[in-house]
Amino acid sequence: RKEVEQDPGPFNVPEGATVAFNCTYSNSASQSFFWYRQDCRKEPKLLMSVYSSGNEDGRFTAQLNRASQYISLLIRDSKLSDSATYLCVVKCSNDYKLSFGAGTTVTVRA
Amino acid sequence: GAVVSQHPSRVICKSGTSVKIECRSLDFQATTMFWYRQFPKQSLMLMATSNEGSKATYEQGVEKDKFLINHASLTLSTLTVTSAHPEDSSFYICSAKEHEQFFGPGTRLTVL
Numbered sequence: 277r278k279e280v281e282q283d284p285g286p287f288n289v290p291e292g293a294t295v296a297f298n299c300t301y302s303n304s305a306s307q308s309f310f311w312y313r314q315d316c317r318k319e320p321k322l323l324m325s326v327y328s329s330g331n332e333d334g335r336f337t338a339q340l341n342r343a344s345q346y347i348s349l350l351i352r353d354s355k356l357s358d359s360a361t362y363l364c365v366v367k368c369s370n371d372y373k374l375s376f377g378a379g380t381t382v383t384v385r386a
Numbered sequence: 387g388a389v390v391s392q393h394p395s396r397v398i399c400k401s402g403t404s405v406k407i408e409c410r411s412l413d414f415q416a417t418t419m420f421w422y423r424q425f426p427k428q429s430l431m432l433m434a435t436s437n438e439g440s441k442a443t444y445e446q447g448v449e450k451d452k453f454l455i456n457h458a459s460l461t462l463s464t465l466t467v468t469s470a471h472p473e474d475s476s477f478y479i480c481s482a483k484e485h486e487q488f489f490g491p492g493t494r495l496t497v498l
Contacts, residue, residue, distance in 0.1 A: 280429070319479055319489040320430065363429070372418060372483055378429040 277302050282364050282377035289354050289384055296350040297380045299364030306375075308367040309340055311349050313360045314379060320363055323349075354384045389413050390482050392490035399470055400498055406466045407493045409480030415460035416482035421453075424477040424492075436463040436480075470497040 282299045289295045301309075309326035324331065326338040326347050337350040347366075351358055364377035393408045409419055417438045422430040434455055435443040442455035454466040463482075467474055479492040 278429075284427070317477070317492075317494070319492050321489070322486055372420070372435070372487070373432060374420075374430075374487060376422075376429040376431075378427065 279303060279375040280364055280366050280377035282380045286381040286383050291354055291384055291386055293354050294352050295354055295382055296348060298346050298348045299377050300346045301366045305368055306366045309347050310365040311338055312363040312365055314363055315360050356384050359384045390488045390490040392480055392493050394493060396494045398496045401471055402469055404466055404468045405470055405495060406464055407478055409463045409490050411461045411482040414484045418483060419463040420481045421465050422479045472497045
């Protein structure tokens with residue numbers, strides 16, 4: 277079983293729509309959670325950390341459910357520039373290693 | 387601006403040759419850097435943890451004699467793919483940790 281699993285998508289949505297997707301992780305000892313964004317043929321860039329109580333950053337909302345071991349990302353009022361692959365990333369507390377999901381592709385159309 | 391650089395950004399080589407990729411932290415010192423590999427439509431897979439002044443720690447299944455890592459200074463780690471084969475063609479990304487992990491722009495290796 278993969279450490280981090282994501283629905284690969286693609287999610288094709290019109291501008292202005294809301295899109296949401298989840299990620300599940302297998303290691304119950306995981307302590308830190310992140311969403312990264314990766315554009316085609318580019319390096320991943322941190323979008324936001326995910327906190328236990330859930331958190332928002334502008335149009336992006338992240339939630340963590342430890343009991344069910346999943347993380348979610350919701351994008352409101354989608355923009356064309358939101359088109360990218362979103363990587364779910366999990367880290368255990370005792371080292372620096374990051375475990376990456378394969379990514380969820382979102383395409384926002386005009 | 388970029389805090390981690392990689393060079394080269396793209397390399398095409400013949401099968402059997404060796405390729406060196408450099409990863410530099412630009413604004414901070416990194417005692418630990420990480421090397422990842424990403425095949426198309428797949429997740430980043432950690433290959434090894436590069437430790438300044440000591441041997442790298444390789445993940446299971448990664449051949450240390452094929453992927454040579456040298457972390458000679460606090461701002462530079464190199465990955466050498468020795469005797470490259472077409473199946474080594476991939477996107478190689480390094481990262482360095484300050485308060486968060488910053489990724490280099492990646493190196494796309496194509497082995498003919």
